[in-house]
Amino acid sequence: MKKIIIIMFLCTFLCACTYFEVKDAIKYANKGEYITSLNNLAGILRDSRDDRRTLDAFEMIYPDAEKRYYDEIVANKDFNKKLYTKAMINLLKVQDIYFSLPEASKNQIALITPPLTERNELKKEIAHNFLLLGEKADKKGYLSKLEAYGYFENAKKYDTLGNKEILKKYGEARKEAQGIFKVTFENNFYDKYLPIHLEQNFKEVLGKYSLFSLEKDGNANxxxxxxxxxxxxxxxxxxxxxxxxxxTDTRERTVMRKVTETVTKDGKDIKITKWVPEIEYVDVDIYYxxxxxxxxxxxxxxxxxxxxxxxxxxxxxxxxxxxxxxxxxxxxxxxxxxxxxxxxxxxxxxxxxxxxxxxxxxxxxxxxxxxxxxxxxxxxxxxxxxxxx
Structure with a gap:
């Protein structure tokens, strides 16, 4: 009986936790933060794949998210390439969340599985857009070259067909974005331990970045x-x-108490008063x-x-x-x-x-x-x- 009560308590507690998590996910969706909302719901389902409250919320929010990003794709296609590309990426993210669900959860949701051909077309279009954005990017200064490389890196990331033009542009941009450092440390220290080890540490850290390296033979940029x-x-x-x-300490002390007793002497009651010791306990403040x-x-x-x-x-x-x-x-x-x-x-x-x-x-x-x-x-x-x- 005790075991049953414990199980019932745990079920009630877990259901309450799920309730608030789902409620928060719905709040995110109402604010238009669909990816955060669906990610949170997917996290619940990975731990509790049959939770009906979560399944219902996912089934309700997912179509709204898809519609939101489909609408943004249509609205920006011919007017704003960056927003157009961002909308396609967000649509892919939403679909990726759906595919990340446990099979048992997907089987309980009345949603149409995103077709693979559509996803491949989205990736192809995203890669093409990043290629165009990279080609239009300013490449005059080093920071601009880094940004341009970022565009071509994304083009390569979404390219699933091995587009030769993208690979070529990516290679050229990466070469331009290479940062070859000439590093000099100067100090006015008497003991050189700190500046020497600071320089050694920095050069070691520098080597952990794929785009950065130390100069060789004066080739620094x-x-x-x-x-x-x-x-x-x-x-x-x-x-x-x-x-x-x-x-505050409780102390024991002895005090004299006045006591009156009645005794009988020669047939008469006589009152006798005397003082007797008595122990009492008092609270005393001890200062230090x-x-x-x-x-x-x-x-x-x-x-x-x-x-x-x-x-x-x-x-x-x-x-x-x-x-x-x-x-x-x-x-x-x-x-x-x-x-x-x-x-x-x-x-x-x-x-x-x-x-x-x-x-x-x-x-x-x-x-x-x-x-x-x-x-x-x-x-x-x-x-x-x-x-x-």
């Missing part, structure tokens, strides 16, 4: 100058904050002093870098102060007065002094942070190939 200056190391510095706090110690250390250096084309055209230029700080804290507790020293065992336990990391450890962290900062230059270049229609 990009000049990257980095200036690493003004190193500072701050010795650990301790800040002390003092204060008074308290805790504390000292909070905060130890701080840091290193910092300035990173100034500029990326230029071979002809001197500046692509990006930035300045960044890199700072790495380490901070530790501990607290000591003391009796508020010597008379209360016997209560010290009830105070919060005093902590031992803590140590910050060493200068060498700070430098290692500073190298990684500096490398990530320089890596942003490469990421920003690579983003130029990510075409946003």
């Amino acid at each position: 990009l000049i990257f100058n980095v200036y690493v200056t003004d190193y500072i190391y701050s010795q650990p510095n301790i800040d002390i904050q003092t204060g008074i706090d308290s805790y 002093r504390y000292k909070k110690f905060t130890k701080t250390t840091y290193i910092s250096y300035n990173l100034n870098y500029i990326l230029k084309e071979k002809d001197g055209t500046v692509i990006s230029q930035k300045y960044k102060q890199i700072k790495v700080e380490d901070k530790v804290s501990w607290t000591k507790y003391y009796p508020y007065s010597p008379m209360l020293a016997f209560d010290s065992f009830k105070f919060p336990i005093s902590e031992n002094e803590k140590n910050t990391i060493s200068e060498s450890e700070l430098i290692k962290k500073g190298i990684f942070i500096g490398t990530d900062e320089l890596k942003k230059v490469l990421d920003e270049l690579e983003e130029k190939t990510d075409i946003k229609l």
Whole structure:
């Protein structure tokens, strides 16, 4: 019986979760965010392929999504090539979501499976459009060459027939988009460990990008100058904050209570008053002093870098102060007065002094942070190939 109750509870809980997830998916669809909506529903069905509420929502939203993107294809075909291409891509994404559903789910949905021939025609048209957009792209500067490559890369991605013209244009654009770096690091450091390892790290990261490489035999088309200056190391510095706090303790104490008793003597009742000891419990506020110690250390250096084309055209230029700080804290507790020293065992336990990391450890962290900062230059270049229609 207990097992049945647990199963019923879990079913109720899971159904409630599904209800809110489906409700959110419908909200996305109402806002026109069909791909997000259908992706969310597909995620539910991958875990619970027979969930009727989710199946009904998918069956309702999917045709609206298809119609929306079919209409956009028709509306933009002869007027806006980018929007026309984007609508076809979105239609393919919607259909891909349908194909990603478990077979058991698809069998319970009354939807027409998108024909393969139509999908192939869509891909062919998308590839052709990206080819045309790439041919029209400005290729005067390096950033423009990256963007043009992005168009031809998408043309190759959607080309399922191995179109020779697309392959040729893609190869030419990739060659033009190759970034061959001449990298120079300058510094005013006494200890060269940080700038040397920063340079080594950057060159190692550079080699992980397919479009970028280091110059050989003076064939660079990009000049990257980095200036690493003004190193500072701050010795650990301790800040002390003092204060008074308290805790409430229950204490046992003996008090004298006045008691009147009646005794019989010589046939007479006589009242006798006397004082007797009695134990009582009272709440007492125990005050104590504390000292909070905060130890701080840091290193910092300035990173100034500029990326230029071979002809001197500046692509990006930035300045960044890199700072790495380490901070530790501990607290000591003391009796508020010597008379209360016997209560010290009830105070919060005093902590031992803590140590910050060493200068060498700070430098290692500073190298990684500096490398990530320089890596942003490469990421920003690579983003130029990510075409946003």
